[in-house]
Amino acid sequence: MGDPLADCSARLQEQERQIRTLSAEIESLKNPRALEPSPQLASLKEENAKLKYRLNTLKRSLQADPAPGSRAMLNINQRLQQVFEDAIRAACPQVAEPPLAVTPGRDPKFGDYQCNSAMALGQMLKARGEKVTPREIAQKILENLPENELIEKTEIAGPGFINIHIRKPFVSKLLTNLLLNGVQPPPLPVRKKVIVDFSSPNIAKEMHVGHLRSTIIGDSMCRLFEFLGYEVVRLNHVGDWGTQFGMLIAHLQDKFPDYVTSSPPIGDLQAFYKESKKRFDEEEDFKKRAYRCVVRLQSKEPEIIKAWTLICDVSRAEFQRVYDCLQVKLIERGESFYQEMMKAVVEELKQKGVLELDEGRHIVFVPGQSIPLTVVKSDGGFTYDTSDLAAIHQRIFQERADIIIYVTDSGQSTHFQLVFAAARMLGWYDPLVTRVEHAGFGVVLGEDKKKFKTRSGDTVRLMDLLDEGLKRSMDKLKDKERDKVLTPEELTQAQRSVAYGCIKYADLSHNRINDYVFSFDKMLDDRGNTAAYLLYALTRIRSISRLASLDGGALAAAAASTPILLDHEKEWKLGKCILRFPEVLSKILEDLFLHGLCDYLYELATTFTEFYDSCYCVEKDRQTGEVVKVNMWRMLLCEATATVMAKGFDILGITPVSRM
Numbered sequence: 208m209g210d211p212l213a214d215c216s217a218r219l220q221e222q223e224r225q226i227r228t229l230s231a232e233i234e235s236l237k238n239p240r241a242l243e244p245s246p247q248l249a250s251l252k253e254e255n256a257k258l259k260y261r262l263n264t265l266k267r268s269l270q271a272d273p274a275p276g277s278r279a280m281l282n283i284n285q286r287l288q289q290v291f292e293d294a295i296r297a298a299c300p301q302v303a304e305p306p307l308a309v310t311p312g313r314d315p316k317f318g319d320y321q322c323n324s325a326m327a328l329g330q331m332l333k334a335r336g337e338k339v340t341p342r343e344i345a346q347k348i349l350e351n352l353p354e355n356e357l358i359e360k361t362e363i364a365g366p367g368f369i370n371i372h373i374r375k376p377f378v379s380k381l382l383t384n385l386l387l388n389g390v391q392p393p394p395l396p397v398r399k400k401v402i403v404d405f406s407s408p409n410i411a412k413e414m415h416v417g418h419l420r421s422t423i424i425g426d427s428m429c430r431l432f433e434f435l436g437y438e439v440v441r442l443n444h445v446g447d448w449g450t451q452f453g454m455l456i457a458h459l460q461d462k463f464p465d466y467v468t469s470s471p472p473i474g475d476l477q478a479f480y481k482e483s484k485k486r487f488d489e490e491e492d493f494k495k496r497a498y499r500c501v502v503r504l505q506s507k508e509p510e511i512i513k514a515w516t517l518i519c520d521v522s523r524a525e526f527q528r529v530y531d532c533l534q535v536k537l538i539e540r541g542e543s544f545y546q547e548m549m550k551a552v553v554e555e556l557k558q559k560g561v562l563e564l565d566e567g568r569h570i571v572f573v574p575g576q577s578i579p580l581t582v583v584k585s586d587g588g589f590t591y592d593t594s595d596l597a598a599i600h601q602r603i604f605q606e607r608a609d610i611i612i613y614v615t616d617s618g619q620s621t622h623f624q625l626v627f628a629a630a631r632m633l634g635w636y637d638p639l640v641t642r643v644e645h646a647g648f649g650v651v652l653g654e655d656k657k658k659f660k661t662r663s664g665d666t667v668r669l670m671d672l673l674d675e676g677l678k679r680s681m682d683k684l685k686d687k688e689r690d691k692v693l694t695p696e697e698l699t700q701a702q703r704s705v706a707y708g709c710i711k712y713a714d715l716s717h718n719r720i721n722d723y724v725f726s727f728d729k730m731l732d733d734r735g736n737t738a739a740y741l742l743y744a745l746t747r748i749r750s751i752s753r754l755a756s757l758d759g760g761a762l763a764a765a766a767a768s769t770p771i772l773l774d775h776e777k778e779w780k781l782g783k784c785i786l787r788f789p790e791v792l793s794k795i796l797e798d799l800f801l802h803g804l805c806d807y808l809y810e811l812a813t814t815f816t817e818f819y820d821s822c823y824c825v826e827k828d829r830q831t832g833e834v835v836k837v838n839m840w841r842m843l844l845c846e847a848t849a850t851v852m853a854k855g856f857d858i859l860g861i862t863p864v865s866r867m
Contacts, residue, residue, distance in 0.1 A: 215353045227712035244527060278388035281381055282359070282789040284309060284320070287371065291322050298344065299328055309371075311787065315776075318362070318370030319783060324348070341367025378782050379771045382769070382847050384716065387768035390788065390854040392435045392751050399609035400438045402602050403429050406530075406537060407615065409446035410522040413456055413477045414529050414669040415615070416725070418657050420648045423714045423860065425614040426535045427801050428646070430598045430858045431792065432610075440538065440606065444598065445526075447519055447541035450588075453501035456514040457493060458483035461501075467513055473521050482784050505546075508867045515673050525670075532673050533707060534860060548597040549589045553582055573628040595626045599643070603636050609643040612799065617647035617720065646799045649722035673707070679727050680706035683739070684867075693866060696728035705731070708861040712738030715859055716805035736809040738861060741852070744812040746867040755825045755837045762846050765839050772840045777818040781844055784814045788851050792858075801859070808855045 287309045295305045306327040310320045325345040332339050345367040359374040404768060405425020406814070408414045414422075425441070432439045458479070463471035473479050484495045503511040522541070530537065553569070556562045562569050567585030580592040602608045613623055623645040630636055636643060653659045659667055681702045684690060690698055713730040716737075717723040733739040752762060773779045791807045826836040856863050 227463060277394075278384070278391045279393045280385060280391055280786070280789045282393065282793055283381075283786060284311070284790045285375070285793070286355075286357055287320055287322075287680060290353060290357065291324065293353050294348045294351040295324055295328070299332070301337075302328065302331055306331075311790075312370065315780065317364060319373045320371040322348070322369040322371060323367075325369065331838060345369050361854070371781070373434065375773045375779065378786060379773055380780075381786055382771045382782055383766060385785070385847055385850065386843055387763075390850060392792075393789070395436045398436060398438055400440070400607060401429075401432045401610040401612070402440045402442055402606060403432070403614065404442045404444050404598075405429075405614035406535070407444045407446070408522075408526055410519050410541070411451065411480045412522075414526060415666040415671075416651050416669060416672060417666070418529075418649060419519070419672070419710075420714055420719070421614050422529070422533060422535055423711050424646065424648060424719055425612075426533070426803065426860050427711075427715055427858060428612060428614065428799060430860060431795060431801075434854075434858055435792070435796065437610075440608070441536060443537040443541070444538045445522075445539055445541035448543040448546065450498075450501050452504055452515055452518070453497035453499070454483040454487040454493070455480065455501040455518055456484060456504065456511060457497045459514050459518065466517060467510060471517065475519075475522050475527065477520070477700035486688065510759060529669050529673065533711070534862065542594045545594055545597040545601065546589075549593045550603055551602055552593065552597045553589075555633070556582060559566065561632070571629060573625055573632055576625055576628055578621065578625060579631055591622070592626065595622070599626060599630050600635060603630070603641065608641070611644070613645045615645070615647065617649060620647050623699045633806065644799065646719065648719040652722050652724045654724055654726050673710070676706035676710050676727065677702060679731055680709070683731050697864070697866050698865045704742060704862050704864045704867070708738040708742060708856075708863075711860055712741070712805060715801045718800060718802050727786045736805065741808055741812055741856075742861075742863055743848060744790055744815070745852050745856070745863050746865070748815065748845055748852070749865065751819075751824055751845050752842060755834060755842060756836070757842060762842065766843055766846070769839045769843060771843050775822050777821040778841070778844060781814050781818040781848065784811050785844075785847050785851050787853070804855055804858060808852060811848060811852060811855075815845075818844065 226567065288307055291309055292305075292307050295307065299305055306324050308323040308327070310321055310323070312321050325341040325348060328344050329341040332344070342363060345363045347547055348369065349361055349363070352361070356377055357373060358463065359372040361372070362370045364370050403425050405428075406418060406422040408418050429439050429441050458477050459466055459471065462479075463469075463473075483497075487497055500511060506516055529535075553562075556569075556571060562582070563572065563579070564570075565579070566580050569583035570581050572579045580596070581590050582593045582596065584590060599611065602611050615623075627643050627645075630643070631638065651659045662669055681698075683695075683705065684698065684701055692825065693701060709727075709730040713725070713756035716722065730737055731739050733743050752758075757765075771782070773782050791803055795801060795803050818841075822838075824837075824838055824841040825834055826838070827833060828835050855865060
């Protein structure tokens with residue numbers, strides 16, 4: 208027998224290829240609206256839907272029920288969904304697509320999880336003329352629950368809620384697996400390719416606070432996909448082409464006439480840009496020469512390309528300083544990369560008869576959208592619309608990406624909606640097959656709730672912001688007298704960890720759609736949901752094993768031989784919280800909201816504090832202070848908490864230190 212998941216995936220991929228081919232053929236005809244859908248296409252789509260349902264079932268089975276000896280962390284919620292889906296289908300076979308709702312319980316007195324499907328099923332059956340109450344449906348669901356090692360007991364509450372209690376030995380076993388194998392993601396049925404387009408500063412302009420969110424959010428998304436086993440391409444779509452380079456090159460020729468043979472000492476590119484812009488606005492001869500330089504750049508004259516490359520290199524060096532501080536890796540692929548591809552895209556639009564002439568511009572209207580895309584300006588030049596159409600085409604057809612995510616401010620939401628809609632209209636991708644998404648975010652505000660600016664009203668330079676973070680974090684560490692107990696090297700490590708970690712966490716802990724107030728005082732506060740608090744919490748947790756004189760080897764040996772007891776209510780609460788980590792990541796994978804991970808880490812840290820305050824891990828003699836007893840199963844809970852917190856930090860791009 209072959210692997211059913213692999214067989215199903217292969218069949219699905221082949222059918223989706225055929226669907227794309229047939230869809231493209233229909234779209235390529237001049238009057239696609241007049242055509243009836245292809246019978247072959249309709250048949251394939253029907254079979255495709257069935258295959259997708261079967262594949263999703265197999266995927267859930269694989270993720271929720273790892274093979275014996277699997278090192279992966281189990282997603283308890285997914286496992287429960289699998290169990291209850293089987294029970295619901297057996298209880299209500301007349302419902303083709305029954306609703307499935309399994310969520311963590313809000314009050315531990317009423318269970319660990321809750322299934323609320325009976326309520327929705329009652330409405331569906333009532334609409335079919337069947338008289339049955341949600342409580343009766345819930346009872347039938349419980350009667351059809353398959354045998355499993357997960358559920359201790361169930362009970363029906365209220366009008367039909369099913370409360371679910373998890374078996375403690377099962378949770379203990381999962382915690383032991385975590386300790387023995389580390390935080391391991393579930394195996395991927397198919398390794399998909401993900402492209403994340405983020406950061407994207409403009410050449411010849413310094414990175415400012417506006418680029419901070421895109422860089423931090425995009426990097427964290429990449430880290431999540433990478434941890435889960437996807438092939439990730441981190442793209443930096445820099446603004447490295449356009450009319451502004453004409454004035455920059457013309458100014459370079461005047462200021463450094465021997466630039467071809469001797470690299471010009473451009474120390475401040477921002478000042479250089481302002482000088483060229485002032486001349487462009489005030490000197491007519493300079494403006495004409497700047498336009499000629501644009502034409503020569505587009506013609507790729509070697510001397511002009513040399514000047515353009517020099518300017519780009521100076522910018523790259525400045526950008527890299529920021530990326531090095533934030534430990535962000537990117538592949539630069541700017542607008543210049545897509546220049547030739549833009550011509551091909553415009554030609555395809557012409558051939559498909561969707562280009563319209565409007566006051567000298569060539570535009571494209573997309574069904575359902577009131578604003579057109581401008582792909583050729585009246586002067587014959589291309590636009591951002593053209594560039595992004597060429598980029599998405601290249602990513603779909605050359606990169607063969609399965610998932611494409613654009614991380615930019617929400618102000619560009621309409622632009623990307625138009626680009627995505629145009630790509631669908633042209634038959635470039637099927638949203639059921641390829642996920643293309645704009646992960647928008649709000650702006651950074653100052654403490655006055657206005658757009659974050661310097662006192663003089665200028666945009667805040669990103670390097671200045673990071674340097675200020677370093678200064679403030681050192682002040683914070685010295686206020687806590689950490690400079691008296693840490694070595695100079697440890698103090699520097701702690702300074703960087705706190706500074707950059709707090710800046711990242713302050714961004715990621717907010718819903719990315721919302722604006723957020725940038726405040727060093729709040730982000731460096733070691734109380735509440737901040738990186739400062741969590742970094743100190745993780746350091747304290749790790750110090751417990753040092754207090755008990757336990758190294759990594761001793762803890763590993765204990766994990767293999769010591770059952771983790773969960774008899775105390777705080778032990779039980781902490782154990783369940785630790786194991787919710789895969790559920791949290793699964794949700795972020797769907798909605799791309801990273802604040803859910805921050806909320807979880809804060810909940811884990813506070814749950815650990817409750818446990819530590821109530822349950823002795825290390826018992827000392829009150830008079831001598833000597834350790835007289837180590838409760839090893841509780842030490843293992845400490846280690847499991849630290850392991851999950853460390854992985855959460857890694858996904859957020861935050862580097863904890865061993866001492867702080």
